[in-house]
Amino acid sequence: MVAEKSNETTTQEDKHDVLKSTQTVIHKALDKLGYPEEVYELLKEPIRMMTVKIPVRMDDGSIKIFTGFRAQHNDAVGPTKGGIRFHPNVTEREVKALSIWMSLKCGIVDLPYGGGKGGIICDPRNMSFHELERLSRGYVRAISQIVGPTKDIPAPDVFTNSQIMAWMMDEYSRIDEFNSPGFITGKPLVLGGSHGRESATAKGVTICINEAARKKGINIEGARVVIQGFGNAGSFLAKFMHDAGAKVIGISDAYGALYDSNGLDIDYLLDRRDSFGTVTKLFKNTISNKELLELECDILVPAAIENQITEENAHNIRASIVVEAANGPTTIEATQILTDRGILLVPDVLASSGGVTVSYFEWVQNNQGYYWTEEEVEERLEKILVKSFNNIYDTAQSRRVDMRLAAYMVGVRKMAEASRFRGWI
Ligand SMILES: NC(=O)C1=CN([C@@H]2O[C@H](COP(=O)(O)OP(=O)(O)OC[C@H]3O[C@@H](n4cnc5c(N)ncnc54)[C@H](O)[C@@H]3O)[C@@H](O)[C@H]2O)C=CC1
Numbered sequence: 270m271v272a273e274k275s276n277e278t279t280t281q282e283d284k285h286d287v288l289k290s291t292q293t294v295i296h297k298a299l300d301k302l303g304y305p306e307e308v309y310e311l312l313k314e315p316i317r318m319m320t321v322k323i324p325v326r327m328d329d330g331s332i333k334i335f336t337g338f339r340a341q342h343n344d345a346v347g348p349t350k351g352g353i354r355f356h357p358n359v360t361e362r363e364v365k366a367l368s369i370w371m372s373l374k375c376g377i378v379d380l381p382y383g384g385g386k387g388g389i390i391c392d393p394r395n396m397s398f399h400e401l402e403r404l405s406r407g408y409v410r411a412i413s414q415i416v417g418p419t420k421d422i423p424a425p426d427v428f429t430n431s432q433i434m435a436w437m438m439d440e441y442s443r444i445d446e447f448n449s450p451g452f453i454t455g456k457p458l459v460l461g462g463s464h465g466r467e468s469a470t471a472k473g474v475t476i477c478i479n480e481a482a483r484k485k486g487i488n489i490e491g492a493r494v495v496i497q498g499f500g501n502a503g504s505f506l507a508k509f510m511h512d513a514g515a516k517v518i519g520i521s522d523a524y525g526a527l528y529d530s531n532g533l534d535i536d537y538l539l540d541r542r543d544s545f546g547t548v549t550k551l552f553k554n555t556i557s558n559k560e561l562l563e564l565e566c567d568i569l570v571p572a573a574i575e576n577q578i579t580e581e582n583a584h585n586i587r588a589s590i591v592v593e594a595a596n597g598p599t600t601i602e603a604t605q606i607l608t609d610r611g612i613l614l615v616p617d618v619l620a621s622s623g624g625v626t627v628s629y630f631e632w633v634q635n636n637q638g639y640y641w642t643e644e645e646v647e648e649r650l651e652k653i654l655v656k657s658f659n660n661i662y663d664t665a666q667s668r669r670v671d672m673r674l675a676a677y678m679v680g681v682r683k684m685a686e687a688s689r690f691r692g693w694i
């Protein structure tokens with residue numbers, strides 16, 4: 270007989286298992302809301318998980334078989350929705366966790382969706398343009414039975430972009446024998462993309478930073494900002510913060526970090542970074558990502574990957590506010606440490622929900638065939654996120670819980686109620 274692991278024997282590996290962590294917080298949130306155990310049993314894993322093998326002809330004539338995943342967490346509220354990640358470290362458990370986070374985000378900003386997420390184990394930095402196109406099309410063919418504009422609507426995530434969304438939309442439209450812009454979001458504008466989707470994640474993070482700064486009495490003008498990751502989320506955020514008069518003193522990518530206490534030249538860095546968000550390779554006097562996270566600043570934004578703030582470095586974080594643009598950058602233990610230290614932590618499922626919100630706007634525009642101006646998109650996004658931030662902040666205060674647990678409580682309720690009304694639980 271195998272003994273169940275007790276809390277005391279929880280290993281480092283367990284603590285960094287993002288699926289296990291998110292299940293722990295979901296369980297706590299459902300307990301706080303008074304739901305019975307079967308609701309947790311339903312919501313702790315995706316209702317559907319597809320693993321596919323994608324054969325791709327490489328430029329040298331060889332065939333390489335890639336592994337891909339698509340997780341659909343819960344479709345009680347509506348079709349599932351969430352990005353596709355191309356990364357060498359993608360795992361099945363990570364994709365499952367990412368799909369649960371998408372459900373929570375959709376609940377928090379009140380979209381008519383459940384959560385989904387996809388991933389392919391690959392390194393697009395070492396693939397040609399044409400190999401990437403064949404991989405993207407092959408993935409869509411492999412998952413085509415379970416996705417579609419009224420079933421599951423993908424979007425961009427780490428190392429995927431509007432070009433990849435365009436190939437995927439084209440492949441799906443061929444299979445569907447119909448032009449189907451509503452199959453995927455994050456498309457180029459000329460193919461039915463929405464104004465503001467490219468910068469939406471960072472815009473949402475900016476709105477959360479403004480609200481959090483107001484609560485903490487911090488003036489954005491002159492505030493010192495540190496951002497880990499200089500891709501879609503991190504680089505647009507650096508620009509927004511810089512333009513708002515903040516001093517962006519540190520940024521990083523997968524290869525290292527740059528620091529200047531007087532503020533970095535953000536426009537120059539934006540001009541020099543490559544399409545994978547890499548810029549530090551151009552400089553000699555870099556610091557490490559570990560050092561970057563521990564810089565003294567007012568606002569720290571992890572905008573890269575998971576498990577960056579852990580119990581090892583949480584005591585060394587010297588920021589007043591931590592706003593999670595990335596999915597899963599802070600462990601449960603670190604969340605507790607930061608909260609106990611009086612640092613205001615704005616969790617991923619709230620802070621990074623601007624992306625899916627504007628993706629929803631894109632899908633609505635595709636469905637109605639009528640397109641909005643950038644101002645309309647921004648105005649609607651601002652309204653939704655200000656309301657969501659304050660709802661979660663007030664829940665945290667009134668229920669005396671940290672912001673992550675408050676966000677899970679708000680996010681999980683709609684899908685639990687929808688599942689109950691459907692008679693599933
Ligand atoms: N793109 C989107 O719309 C959304 C993205 N997110 C999340 O934001 C985070 C970043 O995503 P994107 O900006 O879209 O990705 P991206 O692919 O555009 O950029 C990723 C950035 O992270 C850096 N990076 C990768 N590994 C790193 C490491 N080990 N240490 C430090 N930096 C590293 C890369 O060099 C790059 O600068 C991810 O967690 C993603 O899931 C969340 C919501 C929406």
Ligand SMILES: O=C(O)CCC(=O)C(=O)O
Nearest residue numbers: 351352424426624625628
């Ligand atoms: O835009 C979307 O639909 C999903 C974005 C996403 O993958 C995320 O928020 O993590």
